[in-house]
Amino acid sequence: MANIKDVAALAGVSVATVSRYYSAPEKVSKKNTAKVISAIAQLNYKPNLLARNFTQSRSYSILVVAPLVNPFLLDVIQGIQEIARTKGYTVLLADVLEAQNDDNKYYSMLDSRLVEGIIDFKVRVKGDKNPLAKIQNIVTLCDYAENSVAPIITVDDTKSAEKIVDYLISLGHRNIGCLTGLDFMHATHLRKLGYQNALQKAGITLSNKLIINGDFSVICGINAAKEFANMRPRPTAIFSMSDKMAIGIIQGLKAEGLRVPEDISVVGFDDIEFAQYCDPPLTTIRQPAKELGSNAMSLLCKLIDGKFDPETVLRPYFLPTELIVRGSAAAVK
Amino acid sequence: MANIKDVAALAGVSVATVSRYYSAPEKVSKKNTAKVISAIAQLNYKPNLLARNFTQSRSYSILVVAPLVNPFLLDVIQGIQEIARTKGYTVLLADVLEAQNDDNKYYSMLDSRLVEGIIDFKVRVKGDKNPLAKIQNIVTLCDYAENSVAPIITVDDTKSAEKIVDYLISLGHRNIGCLTGLDFMHATHLRKLGYQNALQKAGITLSNKLIINGDFSVICGINAAKEFANMRPRPTAIFSMSDKMAIGIIQGLKAEGLRVPEDISVVGFDDIEFAQYCDPPLTTIRQPAKELGSNAMSLLCKLIDGKFDPETVLRPYFLPTELIVRGSAAAVK
DNA sequence: CTGAAAGCGCTTACAG
DNA sequence: CTGAAAGCGCTTACAG
Known part of the structure; x- marks a missing residue:
C-alpha cells in the first residue's frame, strides 16, 4: 500500500504538502494541489487513519454502553448517530450486560485513548466500585442518581x-x-x-x-x-x-x-x-428516545471539547415526557 | 500521562521489557516483572492503544452496517458481540439508511485501517457502483444475491x-x-x-x-x-x-x-x-437472529485471519428457519 | 531473558 | 505557500 511518502515523491512535493492537502487544502497552491491529486489517484492512496489518529492522539470514536434488550435502544442510537455523524465521530456499541462483571473494561477504553467519550446507561455514583475521579467525557443516559459522578440526560x-x-x-x-x-x-x-x-x-x-x-x-x-x-x-x-x-x-x-x-x-x-x-x-x-440520544451525544461533544460550564454540567437534564392517552384505560365503573 | 519510557525508566528496565510484559509476559523474568508492575502502579500507566494499533497496523474493530429499524437487529448484534468479545474485537455500528447516499464512506474505513472487517446487511453484486475487487473482509448478512462479491450468511x-x-x-x-x-x-x-x-x-x-x-x-x-x-x-x-x-x-x-x-x-x-x-x-x-450474528462474526474472523477456503467461501451459507405454529392460522371453513 | 535501535505513517511547529 | 525535521508511543527483529 502506498503511503504519504510515495505520494509526495511521485507528486514532487514534500510530505507536509500532501498532509496539508487533507487537513488544510486552502494552504496548498493550485499547482501543487493538482500534482497531489494526480499522485493520489495514480497510487490509489488512502491515508492510514490509524497513523493519523495516533499522531493526533484522537480516536474520533465514542462508546455506547447499553442494555441490548432496551426496547427503544435503536431509536436512542439513531439520535446518537445523527449528532455523531455531523461531528465526525463513529459509534462503538457494547452490551452493558456483558459489562456487568467487568465495568472497568469499557471505562479503560477512555484511558487507552480508544474512545474519546462514553454514553453509559448506568449511573455511577460516588462510592461505587468505579468512582470517576473527575468529569471525564462520560454522559449518563436514562438513569439518574442524586450523587452521580457524570452529567445526566434522562427523563423525570x-x-x-x-x-x-x-x-x-x-x-x-x-x-x-x-x-x-x-x-x-x-x-x-x-x-x-x-x-x-x-x-x-x-x-x-x-x-x-x-x-x-x-x-x-x-x-x-x-x-x-x-x-x-x-x-x-x-x-x-x-x-x-x-x-x-x-x-x-x-x-x-x-x-x-x-x-x-x-x-x-x-x-x-x-x-x-x-x-x-x-x-x-x-x-x-x-x-423521547431519539432526543435522549441526540442530547446525550451533543453533551458528550461539549465534554470532549471542554466547552462546558463545570458549575452546571452535573445538574441533571430532564427531557419532557408526554402522557399518551389511548384505549387501555377507562373510567372506573 | 505517563508513557512506556517513563515506566521503563522508573522500573530500571528497557522499553522492550515493558512492552513484553504486556505482549509476552512469560518472556520476562520474575524480578523484572515485579519491577514493571510496581512502576506501572506508581505511575498509573495505561498503554496508549492508539499507538499500539498503529504500530501493529491493526484496529481490532469491525463495523456493522445495518438498518437501524430491523426488528431483530438487537438479537443479531448480541450474536455478533458474543464472538467479537472472545476474539478481541470491538464493534462499530453504522446505519445503512445514512449510508444510502454514500456507501463508500463505510467501505473506505477498511482502506483507512479503521476497521478490519465489515458485516453488511446489503448484498453487493458484480456491476454495482461499489464493486469489491476481491474478498476483502466483508460478510453479507441476511441478504442474498447469486452474484454476490462477498460471502453470505442468511436464511433461505x-x-x-x-x-x-x-x-x-x-x-x-x-x-x-x-x-x-x-x-x-x-x-x-x-x-x-x-x-x-x-x-x-x-x-x-x-x-x-x-x-x-x-x-x-x-x-x-x-x-x-x-x-x-x-x-x-x-x-x-x-x-x-x-x-x-x-x-x-x-x-x-x-x-x-x-x-x-x-x-x-x-x-x-x-x-x-x-x-x-x-x-x-x-x-x-x-x-435465528442471534445465530445469524454469531455465524457472520465467526466467518468474518476467518476472513480477517486469511483462514478460509477461497473455493467455497463465496458459497452462501443458509441457516435453518423454523415454522412456528401458533394461533393466527386455522383450517379454512 | 534483555536492551539498543529502527521503524510504523502520519502531523506540526518552525524557518524561510 | 513550502519543506526539513522532530516527534507521537509503541513493537519487533536482532544481537547478545
Whole structure:
C-alpha cells in the first residue's frame, strides 16, 4: 500500500504538502494541489487513519454502553448517530450486560485513548466500585442518581409516573396496582415514588400488597396479570413500569377472562412502537428516545471539547415526557 | 500521562521489557516483572492503544452496517458481540439508511485501517457502483444475491416462504393473499418466489391481484388489511413478509370486523419477540437472529485471519428457519 | 531473558 | 505557500 511518502515523491512535493492537502487544502497552491491529486489517484492512496489518529492522539470514536434488550435502544442510537455523524465521530456499541462483571473494561477504553467519550446507561455514583475521579467525557443516559459522578440526560421518572397515575385517579380509580421494573435500576425506584406520590396526594392509603416486582419483560407481565386478577378486592387499574410488561399484563388478563379496559385499566411507560398497535392500544408515557440520544451525544461533544460550564454540567437534564392517552384505560365503573 | 519510557525508566528496565510484559509476559523474568508492575502502579500507566494499533497496523474493530429499524437487529448484534468479545474485537455500528447516499464512506474505513472487517446487511453484486475487487473482509448478512462479491450468511428466504405457504395450503386455503416487503430488498423477491412456488405446486393459479406491495412497517399492514378485507372473493389467508406487517394486518382486520383466524388466517415472517404476544399469537417463520450474528462474526474472523477456503467461501451459507405454529392460522371453513 | 535501535505513517511547529 | 525535521508511543527483529 502506498503511503504519504510515495505520494509526495511521485507528486514532487514534500510530505507536509500532501498532509496539508487533507487537513488544510486552502494552504496548498493550485499547482501543487493538482500534482497531489494526480499522485493520489495514480497510487490509489488512502491515508492510514490509524497513523493519523495516533499522531493526533484522537480516536474520533465514542462508546455506547447499553442494555441490548432496551426496547427503544435503536431509536436512542439513531439520535446518537445523527449528532455523531455531523461531528465526525463513529459509534462503538457494547452490551452493558456483558459489562456487568467487568465495568472497568469499557471505562479503560477512555484511558487507552480508544474512545474519546462514553454514553453509559448506568449511573455511577460516588462510592461505587468505579468512582470517576473527575468529569471525564462520560454522559449518563436514562438513569439518574442524586450523587452521580457524570452529567445526566434522562427523563423525570418520578414526575412521569406520577402523571400517569394521576390520570388513572382522575378516571376514578383508587385501587391501583403497580408492576415494577428491575430492582437494581434507579428508574424503578423513582417511578415507584411517583406512583406513591400520586396516591398520597389523592388521599389513598398505600399498600404494598398492590405492588408486584417485575423485570421489564413481557413474560413477567403475563405472570403478574394472574396475581392481579386474583387479588380481592381486585385492582381496577394497573400501572406497569414498561410497555412490554403492560402488553404482557393485557395478554394475561385476557387469558383470565378479563376485559381491558372495561374490567380493568392498564397503562404502561416508554411508548414503544407496539404500544399503539396492541389491543387495546396502550395508554402510556412517551419517552423521547431519539432526543435522549441526540442530547446525550451533543453533551458528550461539549465534554470532549471542554466547552462546558463545570458549575452546571452535573445538574441533571430532564427531557419532557408526554402522557399518551389511548384505549387501555377507562373510567372506573 | 505517563508513557512506556517513563515506566521503563522508573522500573530500571528497557522499553522492550515493558512492552513484553504486556505482549509476552512469560518472556520476562520474575524480578523484572515485579519491577514493571510496581512502576506501572506508581505511575498509573495505561498503554496508549492508539499507538499500539498503529504500530501493529491493526484496529481490532469491525463495523456493522445495518438498518437501524430491523426488528431483530438487537438479537443479531448480541450474536455478533458474543464472538467479537472472545476474539478481541470491538464493534462499530453504522446505519445503512445514512449510508444510502454514500456507501463508500463505510467501505473506505477498511482502506483507512479503521476497521478490519465489515458485516453488511446489503448484498453487493458484480456491476454495482461499489464493486469489491476481491474478498476483502466483508460478510453479507441476511441478504442474498447469486452474484454476490462477498460471502453470505442468511436464511433461505424462498424455501422458508414456501414452507409457511405450504402450511396454509395444508390447512385447506387456496385463496391466499400476500403482503410484500420493500421492493429494493432481495429478500422480498425471494420470498415472493417461495409464495408462488407453493401455490404452483398445489396447482393454484397465481394472481397478482392477491399481492399487495408493502414496506415491512406495521402501518402498511394496517392499510393492506382494508384492501384484503374488501377483495371479492376475499382471501381466506394472508402471508405477510414480516411479523410487524402481520401484526398490522391483524389490527386492521379486527377494525374491519373480521376475526383472526376464524374469518381469515394471517401468518408472518421473522418471529420477533412480540409475535408470541399478539392476539392471536402469530404463526410465523423463525429466523435465528442471534445465530445469524454469531455465524457472520465467526466467518468474518476467518476472513480477517486469511483462514478460509477461497473455493467455497463465496458459497452462501443458509441457516435453518423454523415454522412456528401458533394461533393466527386455522383450517379454512 | 534483555536492551539498543529502527521503524510504523502520519502531523506540526518552525524557518524561510 | 513550502519543506526539513522532530516527534507521537509503541513493537519487533536482532544481537547478545
